[in-house]
Amino acid sequence: MISKTYTLGDYIVNVIMICMGSSCFSRGNVHNAEFIKRYIVETGQQDNVALSGCLCRNACKKGPNIIVDENMISQVSPGILPDLLDQLLGNR
Numbered sequence: 812m813i814s815k816t817y818t819l820g821d822y823i824v825n826v827i828m829i830c831m832g833s834s835c836f837s838r839g840n841v842h843n844a845e846f847i848k849r850y851i852v853e854t855g856q857q858d859n860v861a862l863s864g865c866l867c868r869n870a871c872k873k874g875p876n877i878i879v880d881e882n883m884i885s886q887v888s889p890g891i892l893p894d895l896l897d898q899l900l901g902n903r
């Protein structure tokens with residue numbers, strides 16, 4: 812699923828951006844952001860994942876959206892995040 816990775820020194824870095832536009836934020840990204848942050852810490856992947864917020868990506872109706880390595884993933888919820896993050900980041 813990951814189409815592009817970035818390197819930083821010896822690390823492979825995945826970039827996760829969480830849309831913090833008002834629509835995605837109110838549709839659930841406030842909770843998704845907390846879940847993703849906790850997942851990264853609990854799985855010890857702080858050196859492998861760059862996490863940030865971003866402004867509206869003009870796909871509000873599909874939200875809440877996150878962007879992983881330039882791929883938008885829509886209708887994200889804490890219910891799908893464990894499998895999604897395991898799939899994206901779990902094979903380290």
Ligand code: FES
Pocket residue numbers: 830831832833834835836866867868869870871874876
């Ligand atoms: S608020 Fe997230 S795409 Fe518009």
